[in-house]
Amino acid sequence: MKYIKQFLIILAVSLAGELLKSVLPLPVPASIYGMVIMFVCLMTGVIKLSAVKETGMFLIEIMPVMFIPAGVGLMTSFGILRPILLPVSIITVVTIITVMAASGWVSQLIIRRSEGKRDE
Numbered sequence: 001m002k003y004i005k006q007f008l009i010i011l012a013v014s015l016a017g018e019l020l021k022s023v024l025p026l027p028v029p030a031s032i033y034g035m036v037i038m039f040v041c042l043m044t045g046v047i048k049l050s051a052v053k054e055t056g057m058f059l060i061e062i063m064p065v066m067f068i069p070a071g072v073g074l075m076t077s078f079g080i081l082r083p084i085l086l087p088v089s090i091i092t093v094v095t096i097i098t099v100m101a102a103s104g105w106v107s108q109l110i111i112r113r114s115e116g117k118r119d120e
Contacts, residue, residue: 006055009047013038 017034024033041047074081081088 003055003058006052009052010038010055010059013041013047 014031014034016037017032018030020033020037021028021030038047038052042049042052
């Protein structure tokens with residue numbers, strides 16, 4: 001029963017993200033709205049981490065399974081993608097490298113700042 005309650009909390013936050021997407025005229029995906037709402041609720045204590053932790057961990061564990069339909073969709077659409085495969089591949093590689101570099105830079109910045117605060 002605990003997992004059902006946790007899953008319903010996560011679904012309610014996702015629904016709030018969907019509602020925001022339908023109300024606000026911004027080009028932001030509903031899932032991003034939902035993640036921001038969940039983040040704010042967790043940071044302010046509206047939702048306690050213990051209220052969603054186990055189900056959140058389960059969803060993270062099964063996340064690779066969620067990529068199977070997308071992979072199958074790419075395989076079935078290969079004929080359509082063939083003419084643009086090289087540009088898409090180049091864009092994908094450049095994007096991956098950019099995201100990795102930005103993530104590493106931000107992580108290092110956060111680590112340096114947290115170490116600086118500990119030294120004070």
